[in-house]
Amino acid sequence: MVWDGNADAPPTARIVALAPSMHPGEKRVAETIAADLASAVERTAQDVADAAGVGRATVVRTAQTLGYDGYPQLRVAIAGEVALEASSGDMLADGTLLGGMRASFERFANRLGHTLSGVTEDALQTLVHALDTAPRVFVVANGLSSPLGLDLVLRLTAAGRSAEQLSDPLAQRIAARQLGASSVCLIVSGSGANAQTLSVAHAAKKSGATVIAVTSFARSAIAKQADAVLIVPPVNDSFQDELLHTSRAALMLVTEALVDALIARRGERGHEARTAVLEELADTLRE
Structure with missing residues (x-):
């Protein structure tokens, strides 16, 4: 039955x-x-x-x-x-909205030290080297992680590392299937279980590309499928919290720092790219 x-x-x-x-x-x-x-x-x-x-x-x-x-x-x-x-709880002790916000910030601050606990030097070196040397970098992020993908593409471009992103899932799969060997498919997925993202990773691997994942859960489907993984534990306490609150703050911090690491690795090239960006930004400012 x-x-x-x-x-x-x-x-x-x-x-x-x-x-x-x-x-x-x-x-x-x-x-x-x-x-x-x-x-x-x-x-x-x-x-x-x-x-x-x-x-x-x-x-x-x-x-x-x-x-x-x-x-x-x-x-x-x-x-x-x-x-x-469970108790509705996020309206904490003093019963005010501001009190709830303060408590939320405190929870984040208390767990911030865990953010890099799943990142290894080998994984970081592999990822930064791949980003530096790959002829093509295709960034994939869907669902609640999609804004992180756009932010990462903009930051990589500003660092002198051209990168691509598409929003349509079918277009993502088609592009991934065309990547080819030595290219990188960089996936950002908090849950590591988004079905659309997993299908893109599969297409990228079929093309011979290297699949690198930045995700929150070491045993997630994307972590098992990727060639290299950067594990960023969520600032929430559990998978349940991940489902209910879906914070991507820790992932955002790590991807920002990742681009800084790429710039440092690129040395003069990285600094020249950053200087060029600052010059363009200066031209947009008015008193």
């Missing part, structure tokens, strides 16, 4: 209704999820499979039995249910 009730029904309501009629393996998966919803949000399908003592395919089937396309969609629904159950 597959869920055919209200599309707005939360995962736990679906589990309670369907668990008695599920196959034994699916029932174990459902019970594992229901026993600790908060942990389920943070787990991958394989993690849940291991916890329930079943195969990954059983986790996917369970999600589909519950009325979702797959486990990622179930995971998002669980995050929403957990958030609704």
